[in-house]
Amino acid sequence: MVSDDPFFNSTDSGSGPGIQLDGRFLKTTTNKGYNKRAKDVYVLPLPFSLNSLPALIPHNPLSVFMYTVALLSKPLRFTTQKRHKAYIDSTSQGTPGAFVPDLQSAMELWQQGFFGKGTLSRSEPSWFGRTSRRLGLDGGELTLEEITEARRAKRRKFKKEREQQQLLELKQKQKEGVLNPADANLLDKNEKKQIEDNENNAADSDAVVTKVRKEDTDLIKDGVIEKLETLHLHPCEAVFLCVCLGVLEIDGIETIQQLLQTFFPEDSDWQKYVVYHYFRSLGWCVRDGIKFGVDWLIYKQGPPFQHAEFAVSVQPSSGRPDWWWLHANMRVVNNAKKAMTLVYVTKEERPDYTKISNVAAFRKALSQYTVKILTFSRFTPSRCRD
Amino acid sequence: MESDSDDGGQDWTLLGANVLKRGEKDHAPDGTVIQQTQLQKSREVMYTALSEPVVISEKNLVEADWDSVRNIGRVRKQKGTFFMTMGWSEHENVYLYPEEVIYLCQRGSMRCYLNNEPLSVEGVMSICLKYVSTEWYDVYSNFKKLGFIVRRCELETRKVSKAQVSTTQTVPSQKSGRKNDNEIKKIKNELSVYYPPIITRIAWFLLGSRFNSFAWRPSYIVYSTLFKDLTAVKVRQNIDVAPQKERFDFFVYKPGTKFKKSDPPEADYRIRVVSADQVPELNKIEKELQIAQKVGNFYKDPVKRMRLGYRTFIYAVVDNGVISYVKVTETGAPSVY
């Protein structure tokens, strides 16, 4: 079931260490290796650096002295944080949020707390490397998308082989004269399909990766691929980075009020942010849940480390979802070993943005909101008898 | 595939064999004789099984009278093991709720009389289902068929408060009471509304407009401090209303439970029967949570702790005779740092 689910290749589960890869690819990223690498790359939980202390060696008095001095003086010294730059795309039809064009900034925001999403990738911005490799311009490590594609190709191959096997069996039956009408029908269909498949072989999946299209040549200018991809920040991510961490500047946005009006026009947008902020402030990693039909996915650390543990749907305090919807979601989410979680925001209206003139006011407004967290899971009496 | 194991379409040719074994189903009808024969065979087994008359020896038969004033059944003479877990005693009589009457009659274990005339199963249902809803009966009999002990909560109301107190004590943490207290405090912290320390609040007041982020300190040495400064939204605390007017519909006990009607143990599951149209509103759910089962949650791992939650109960959602059980758990997110 698990390996058969087409969605198990999605961002969330596919990128985790638990992915079931086929031998060849597995070697480059075994579970342990992947985790180790992940630990090296994704050191910071937020794009916010700490004041580090010198090493403490207890039996060396000098070290102890230096440590103490540092400990006492550091908190008083200012650490300036790197400020990333983003813009709002006013031309695209209503894609909310902000875009970070600078590749370095994009990588840092992704690696330090998993903010944003490559506009042409499933998560981490990897389009440039992927495309370069596809067009034979560069090498490097395989990306998530490529691994997934390889697995899908393998499954297609497996299916084709199985079809062939079925065909052989049917032919055998035909020889023995025990073919029933349905089988005969199937045999006919299969044979036709085989012929078609052979004809279409040129266009088949495995071939597609190496084919260069007109669309591709348009991209190459002076032998270099145009950098098409940017990092897209969800409105909630943008506000969190801007207001709470102060590490993001958005072109054309001067005040918090303006920011909130742009990004959270509806009560429901604000409610989503309340929940986002709740989990982020407790150190959890929060990412968009669209792949699972929910608002947020909650990770303990982040996508490279483990699967999301909770799939969160944000509900207004008067929310009454219907049971059908809830059951569909429970199944989707439980199949991926996540808990279906409804987070009720206990006050519905968004605050009056015109009164939020500074960070303190923003915090005050935010602390007026509380949440109630309920998980829903299917219970099967016959499996809970002892 | 998980999907078909409980979707209601059983292949009746498996009846009596190994019920757990799953039938091989086909993708779609293809007009072949083989499929037709197979289908006809399955159907015949079903029709035959349904047509078999319910026969029981007179010796084991329980008899009861329908009390059409109180709309309950009065047992004539207690027989067999049913009454260890069913019904209740009152003035030396044993009484049964309508769902219990239907269940025993459908099962072929009891005959019910109305004005001294024996009722057929159809007669029993036609009378009893006036006093309990079909959903109510479906849930009751579903658990009974699986061997669970099912009690209406109103029977056990007096015992509830006592049982609830004991939950916190039966938690398998015997190391030390002190640690236990700490853990409870920790959980309470997760639930309580966050009030930043006074110095922080003064700093925000003075510097709030000058520092353009929640990270107001000049620098941080550890992330936990930063996360603490980011905190603004908290879990709403439960308003613990004392009077327990609310009660669940059924208490359910696992099949092996040593059960005594006069002193029922803590139920394994608390069940509320609801119809399939909409999930109850939050304030209704919160009321249920107040009388829900408390969970002794002492996991260190934040994920495990959040998964297990603090209290839990079960909604039995009934959609035209198909029951879906949904476990609701209240929880809060512990800090990861």
Next chain:
Amino acid sequence: MFTLPVISGTVYIYDVEVIKYLREKYNIGGVLSGILPQYPQQNKFGGLPLKLSPEEALYLLETNEFEFFDDTETHLDEYKEKVDEDKPDTKNGQSSTTSNNKVELAVLSKIPKRSSAVKLKEPVNSRYAVYKYLVQKGYFVLPGLRFGCHYMAYPGDIMRYHSHYNVLGLDYDEGIDLLTMVSGGRLATSVKKCWVIGAKNPETEETEAFSIEWSGFG
């Protein structure tokens, strides 16, 4: 013409011949809600009576082949009459059954009196149109709550075939949240079914349906 008993708006059928007829002629399976006395300790195989959903009952009503009567009234009347006949026995408290060693319990009541004005539970309007659409196309239809939909549609008898569709019955203009489409489509595809939304077009009175599956990319 068949006459079917109704208790509190729900149709319960005790006659195996009727069950057979409904299944084989109308593709209506109902739900076996009772206990199979031969195997009382399981819930995979149900026993009599067979319970019909409001959709199924209304569909049968529309065929003009079925009539419905109030089962409770019938029974109460029947026993009232009996009591009137032999009053002295009332307080005796002893059964008047013959003391055979074995007794049959599931004796059906005598031919019931028809009471014409019996109220059936009504199905949700928008859903019923879609239910009818499926049944008329020859599908077996089961309630789909556990699978997150209104109906599950089987291409043939549910005891032999897997279901093909998870169906939602909507109003023609009823908006479905796209997140709902994501989970519905995703769920159906992962168990090799199609997610279907259907509604009756109020202008043409025709029911329209669309099947949705995950694309396999993206």
Next chain:
Amino acid sequence: MDTVIENLVHQQLWTDCKIYNEDANLIRGTPPRKLHPEDAQISSEYVLVSHMRDSVSVRGYTKTFQSVHDASRVVHAVIAEDSTIAYYIVYKSLNPPRRN
């Protein structure tokens, strides 16, 4: 729609993608492989674009299919707030699920 075209071309590797009907939010383009295993060959497809905030209705789909009168299916692209695009295939009336 530009977002979806860009995504189809550069992430999903479709070809010849262009706007087919601006008012109906429809794009036309050719995928790199067959969309359904039982297709005879790769053919050009219609892509309906919506945002996560929109909703679908049976009337809406009926309208969409009226704009692509010759087709029995449409690819539905849904743009999420985080700019993920999810693609679904919508068929007119009942379309049996894939066997494998």
